[in-house]
Amino acid sequence: MSKGKSTPIGRLINHLEAIETGIKYLFIPRMTVMYPEEVMELPEGYRGMIKYNKEICISCGLCAQICPADAMKMYLEETSLAKGGEKQAKPKRYPGINYTRCIFCGFCVDICPTGAIEHVSIHDVAFDSFEAQIFKPKDFETGPPKVRYKKPPRRVKPRMDPKRGITYEPAD
Numbered sequence: 001m002s003k004g005k006s007t008p009i010g011r012l013i014n015h016l017e018a019i020e021t022g023i024k025y026l027f028i029p030r031m032t033v034m035y036p037e038e039v040m041e042l043p044e045g046y047r048g049m050i051k052y053n054k055e056i057c058i059s060c061g062l063c064a065q066i067c068p069a070d071a072m073k074m075y076l077e078e079t080s081l082a083k084g085g086e087k088q089a090k091p092k093r094y095p096g097i098n099y100t101r102c103i104f105c106g107f108c109v110d111i112c113p114t115g116a117i118e119h120v121s122i123h124d125v126a127f128d129s130f131e132a133q134i135f136k137p138k139d140f141e142t143g144p145p146k147v148r149y150k151k152p153p154r155r156v157k158p159r160m161d162p163k164r165g166i167t168y169e170p171a172d
Helices: 008-027 062-066 107-111 137-142
Strands: 038-040 050-052 072-076 093-098 117-119 154-161 165-170
Touching: 050 093, 050 137, 062 072, 062 107, 093 137, 107 117
Parallel strands: 038 154
Antiparallel strands: 050 117, 072 093, 154 165
């Protein structure tokens, strides 16, 4: 009789190995970042949340067309009525973003011909509601919310340890 995984002896050995792993990690420090007391130093070129500059946007709509997650949407600009017979300009469409759908692929940033859309280093924002994650053009233009900590976090950077895997050391 072979010592396979489906035999009672094989299953017992698997359980004992799992218990051994659990006991081992009771005494070895955790390998996770203790957020928000610690924050990981992000590498250059990290794709965080998206910043939008309406002043240089040409309303081409390429960002909304290329978005694979359908997170970008073009919204019709709200215009006020013309006064005294003035000719009213044709309203434009401007992008908004739905962070519940965004996968941070960067396609919108790459395709924007004027550079009106770019990534920022902010990535760890918590929202109070589902609706708060949907930014119409006016909100999108103000940028992602700033992360506020009760006290400044300790910055850490990942390091590969051959025995333990990824560990974190102070970045300062």
